[in-house]
Amino acid sequence: MTGRGRPELVRGRARDGRAASMSGWEAGLDDEEAGAVMRAVTRQLKLWREAAGLTQAEFGAAIGYGEELVSSVERGRRIPRPEYLDAADEVLGAGGKIAAMKGDVAEARYPKKVRDVKRLEAEAVELCSYNNSVIDGLLQTEEYTRTIFGGRRPPFASEELERQVAARMARQEIIDAATARPVFSFVQCEATLRRLIGGKMVMRAQLERLLEAGRLPNVDLQVLPLSREENSGIDGSFRLLKLKDGMTVGLSEAPLMSRVFTSPKETTVLDMRYGIIRAQALPPRESLAFIEKLLGET
DSSP states (O other), X not given: OOOXXXXXXXXXXXXXXXXXXXXXXXXXXXXXXXXXXXXXXXXXXXXXXXXXTOOHHHHHHHHTOOHHHHHHHHTTSBOOOHHHHHHHHHHHTOTTTTGGGHHHHHHHHSOHHHHHHHXXXXXXXXXXXXXXXXXXXXXXXXXXXXXXXXXXXXXXXXXXXXXXXXXXHHHGGGOOTTTOOSEEEEEEEHHHHHSOTTOHHHHHHHHHHHHHHHTSTTEEEEEEOTTOSOOXXXXXXXXXXXXXXXXXXXXXXXXXXXXXXXXXXXXXXXXXXXXXXXXXXXXXXXXXXXXXXXXXXX
16 A cells, blocks of 8 residues: 555455454555565456456455445555455455465565565574563564553554554564574563553463573573672663574564664674673573563562
8 A cells, every 4th residue: 555545445245144354454554565566466356256256346245345445455555455365365355375475465564674684584593682661572572562552652544554553563472482483582570570550460370480481491481580780781771683694683663663684794883782681680591580470469
């Protein structure tokens, strides 16, 4: 979608007879790469439909959506949802070729910054993170994430809020106990565990999630207590990604600005700082016991 206004509500009729609301399908294509992906997808959808001899209205009726929605998808104004692609694949007899595009379409829905970070994480053999403001995004529950993004000012529109939450949740696929790769090291300042973001119930679920992740074989989770007299991470949160090709990338975020560090001089400083922070923090086993105790108090 390249227009600036909110698209009108498009309604079709689902196969079970219920009205199918398509509000909030804004593509949000904020860069050329996502736009190129969606142009390829929409071109394929149109070619398959035309090869089947169906008009947009006939095709929409067959898959349970309105003609205007089909037109918007084929013109690149809306990103098709997975169920749309599944229905199109079945009706057009594509044998899985259309449904196979769901992964590419899902990636295009996410902001470019998220896609870039996700790619870096996929290339990492070791990922290190220190955070003194919130729980690391790879360890957040959905409700915790929603509260974080929901508290933004100026606020996200509802569609953009859902897009941001979905993008963060998708990044967490990298933490897979079955593959045990990459190796993760997280250090959370105690303040992030005590800050009641979203209220007690949200934080209880978040602490439980931390305990679950901290018990994975490829995850070291440490807590840096507020009682420590020294904290080498007082300047702020940062991450280090050590990639397969031997390169180290540093990431830091601040309001309205994110920075990527690739210079060996800068990444060496961050690597040294992270090593000191780990030494100042509780060991992983003691950290899990600390979180369990805090969970009992929450």
